[in-house]
Amino acid sequence: MVMKFKIYIKYIALSLCAIPLLHSCTDLEIEETDSLIKESVGGSGFPGLSDPASSLGDLYNKVGGDFQTQENMFALSEVTTDSYVVPTRGTDWGDNGVWRQLHTHTWSASHLFIKNSWNGLNQNIFRATEIIESDGSAQTEAEAKFLRAFNMFFVMDLFGSVPFRGVDEGPEIDPMVLSRSEAFDFIETDLMEAMPDLPDGSPGIEVTGTATKASASFLLAKIYLNAHIYKGNEASDNADMQRVVDMVNSIEAKGFAIEEGYFDIFEPTDDSETIWHLSAEVGPRIWNTLHYNQNSPDNTGGGWNGFSTLAEFYDMFEGAPNSNYVGDGQEERRGWVPDPSNANDENLGIGYGFLINQQYDTDGTALETRQGQPLSFPKEIPSLVGNTEVEGVRLIKYHPYDPTDTEDSESPLVNSFRRHQVLFRFADAHLMRAEAMMRMGADATEMVNELRRLRTDTPDLSGITEQDLIDERGRELYIEFWRRNDLVRFGQYTDPWSLKEVTGDETKVLFPIPATALLSNPNLTQNPGY
Incomplete structure (x- = not known):
């Protein structure tokens, strides 16, 4: 039996200048935003929350907020990988180097996004524990255990x-x-204890916004797939891999399945793929990549012109190497750029997936930069600094166009900040099952091709190696928070990629414990390499 705990983060005020072993006079005073600070409950015990169900709703919203921003969790999960890069454009996106440090793996224990992620996650664990320790319903406690x-x-x-x-x-x-x-x-115990009191879960937007047996099974599959990493073993264990298969089979038995229409999955509509979605605005998944002059009727200010992908990541997809217009032989997941010269292309405006070369307005007019030059995104990014407004292919899965909104049939580009961000998806579970089978010695080719056949113009693979499988996960799951986790599991997170000078440093597979956390809790030990 696992003891129940409650998290409190100790609050102490220290100035780095007062510590002789440290070499800077940077002020590291811990403020109330650095961690969750509570009055002492020692002696009198924890009285319990007056309304655990309401606190659970607040916690769902807090988690959604943590995962909707472009900084913090998203930055650590995606910008530190080969799929996303935030180059400095003139003075835009300089931000004292915080984005460049993530791409080049040169961060330190004082990096703001690392500290914020640590604090936010630990605060959520504390709040979940509060709910668990209160007198709520069995389902409320189970959902809190899932969130913890x-x-x-x-x-x-x-x-x-x-x-x-x-x-x-x-x-x-x-x-x-x-x-x-x-x-x-x-984590395993929390999920297994929660399972009996969670609703079964089934496909549908009204169900997948809260914890279910299906979402708990997905998270169990994820920890079992990575178990050898977390337990410090050199290779995966067949028993853990079989548990992955069992968890995914249980999800499938509840009606979840791979679905046709790749980009439709990310709309706020019913589908068979979404296992768990967050109540989180998707605006940062849209506007952080689009140029200032790419907009929609409800966002005439345009995009933020930051996030791009690397040429080598774009090249993982089938299709023409230097364009992405409709009919360029691209697979469905690479998306397309509208082409006004194509009489059959009625999808003018912002495209889907990988946006490369000339971009267009909804009336087919070629867009320009703020300096009046063609708004054309080249594939190559020459440097992390000194760029113009256009370098780099842009990535967009969520879209300003929302077919569920009918307020103005003449202007379908509306409701761009809808609150529906997909986090657990059956295609991911399906690929986890294929990987587990491969690691147990089975041929996973047909399982991977089963997914590919539902993605239009994606040809079958003749065989599956580990490299094929991680590439397939990259093509299917880009900008969905899993790229770092995958690269670590496949031993590629410290490999070189474009504009990344530091390579081969295995200490980078873990982020540093934030300096403020080390000061407040001497039981913590800094990770190697920091």
């Missing part, structure tokens, strides 16, 4: 060590620290 396991999964995955505190311990006591393998066991 979800947030602890990312602390374990990103940082290794997980701080934790007993329920009746006050802030004067330093939090205990779970090792990575201990955190794995805790």
